[in-house]
Amino acid sequence: MKELLEFLAxxxxxxxxxxxxxxxSGDRGxxxxxxxxxxxxxxxxxxxxxxxxxxxxxxxxxxxxxxxxVHVDIAD
Numbered sequence: 001m002k003e004l005l006e007f008l009a010x011x012x013x014x015x016x017x018x019x020x021x022x023x024x025s026g027d028r029g030x031x032x033x034x035x036x037x038x039x040x041x042x043x044x045x046x047x048x049x050x051x052x053x054x055x056x057x058x059x060x061x062x063x064x065x066x067x068x069x070v071h072v073d074i075a076d
Contacts, residue, residue, distance in 0.1 A: 001030065001032060001062060001063050001068065002021050002023045005032050005034060006019060008055050008058065009021070009034055009036060009055070012043050012044060012051065013036050013044065014037075014039065014040055014043070015036070015037040015039070015040055018035075018036055018037035018040070019034070020036075021034055021035075028069060029069025029071065030063070030069065031073060032070060032073070033074075033075050034055075034073065034075065041074075041076070052074055
C-alpha cells in the first residue's frame, strides 16, 4: 500500500522527489503518513478535500482486497 500511495502522490505533485510516505502499525491497522512539499499541499488535498478523499478511497480499496486495514494521513 505504501508504494501505491507514493505512486499516486508523485503523479499529482510538481515536486515528486519531495514525496515521503511513512508506514507505521497500530491497533487499528496500518497508518500511512504522506508528506509532500508545502507548495504541493493544495494539489494533494484538492478543492474541498476531494483529491485527498479519492486518494484515501483508492488506497483503502486496494488494502481491503489484500485483507489489510489502512488509514491515510496527510501531514502538514
